[in-house]
Amino acid sequence: xxxxxxxxxxxxxxxxxxxxxxxxxxxxxxxxxxxxxxxxxxxxxxxxxxxxxxxxxxxxxxxxxxxxxxxxxxxxxxxxx
Numbered sequence: 001x002x003x004x005x006x007x008x009x010x011x012x013x014x015x016x017x018x019x020x021x022x023x024x025x026x027x028x029x030x031x032x033x034x035x036x037x038x039x040x041x042x043x044x045x046x047x048x049x050x051x052x053x054x055x056x057x058x059x060x061x062x063x064x065x066x067x068x069x070x071x072x073x074x075x076x077x078x079x080x081x
Contacts, residue, residue: 008065008074012037015075019048024075026051030058033072041073 009018018024027045029038031054038054045052055061058070065074 006077008076010065010067010071010074012040012073015041015073016044018075018077019044019050022048023077024048024050025078026053026076027073028052028056028061028076029054029073030056030061030071032057037072 009015009024015024015027019027027041027050029041029052042052044050056064058072061067061074062069062071065071067074
């Protein structure tokens, strides 16, 4: 289970895991992500009814979310009440 203070998850496995649980509000995928990776996330988001945006680069996503390595995708967690 995600920590209450955590606002996002990184990586395909974590995005799929949290998405299947219904914990994601949206997914952000980098424009320069591998096409197979991007297509897999687009299909998953459509299947689960999760908003998906293709925005920025792997480097810009990493900088925006304070991730130490370039990241092709980030899942934004729903806010816990």
